[in-house]
Amino acid sequence: MSYDPPRPAGRLLLTPEDKEAPDRTRRLHRLGLGERPEPSLDAFAHGLAELTxxxxxxxxxxxxxxQFFAGLYTPAAPPAVRSDGTGALLGRVLPRDHGFCPHVVARRKAxxxxxxxxxxxxxxxxVVDEFGIRSYLGAPLIDSTGMVLGTVSVCDIRPRAWGQAGLAAIKEQAAALVVRLERREDDGLPL
Structure with missing residues (x-):
């Protein structure tokens, strides 16, 4: 699997092509993921926020x-205020060209x-302008079939030196979540 870098489009660069998207969509549907919020994944996201x-x-x-955030932790109020005095709240769905997770999925690495x-x-x-995101750390959720299902990620509104410890932690959290997701598939149990 090769990584196709983003293609230029004016001053912005497009999200990389995702040739696995149709297969991933079918796999997520079989797993019952990516269509509704999951309280256990919200709790997982909250744990990620606390950890980092x-x-x-x-x-x-x-x-x-x-993109669908089946697990989401956000502040109650937007942490960043734009120049027009408003802030944006992150919802459960974003277009594929917003954020950095699509790059993680296409690259298949943190x-x-x-x-x-x-x-x-x-x-x-x-997301930089809309939500004030200044730093990002994300890892792919790669299941035992080799399919990248999505990501676990954390973002901050200020620059942040994640270091090797941060990278190791996000990879560890991603691997642990994949085990839970696959156990759910095998046993038909909730997360």
Whole structure:
């Protein structure tokens, strides 16, 4: 599986092509994931936020056209205020070209962005302006079939040195969640 880098489009770079999206969508449907919020995944996301001390944490499943946060932890009020005096609340669904998780899925490996403004490829992403995201740490959820189901990720509104410990922690959390997801499939049990 090769990683197709994003293609330029004016000043912004597009999300990389995701050739596995149709197969992933079918696999997620068979698993009963990616269509509704999961309280256990919300709890998992809350644990990620506590572990890393961030305002945003997600368990994200990507379809062909959008991303769905089946597990989501956000602050009660937006932590960032835009120049027009408003802030945005993160919902459960985002277009595929918003955020950094689609890059994790396409690359099939973790992504560490200490300060997104340091990376022209990511600095123009809509989540930077809409939600004030300045740093990101995410890892793919790769099941035993080799399919990338989605990601676990955390974001902050300030630059952050995640370090090797942060990278190891997010990978460990992703691996633990895949075990739970597959156990659910095998046993037909809730997460």
């Amino acid at each position: 001390g961030v305002p945003y944490a997600m368990v994200n499943f990507l379809g062909e056209e959008s 992504l560490v962005l200490q300060d997104v403004s340091d990376y022209p490829r990511f600095a123009g992403n809509p």
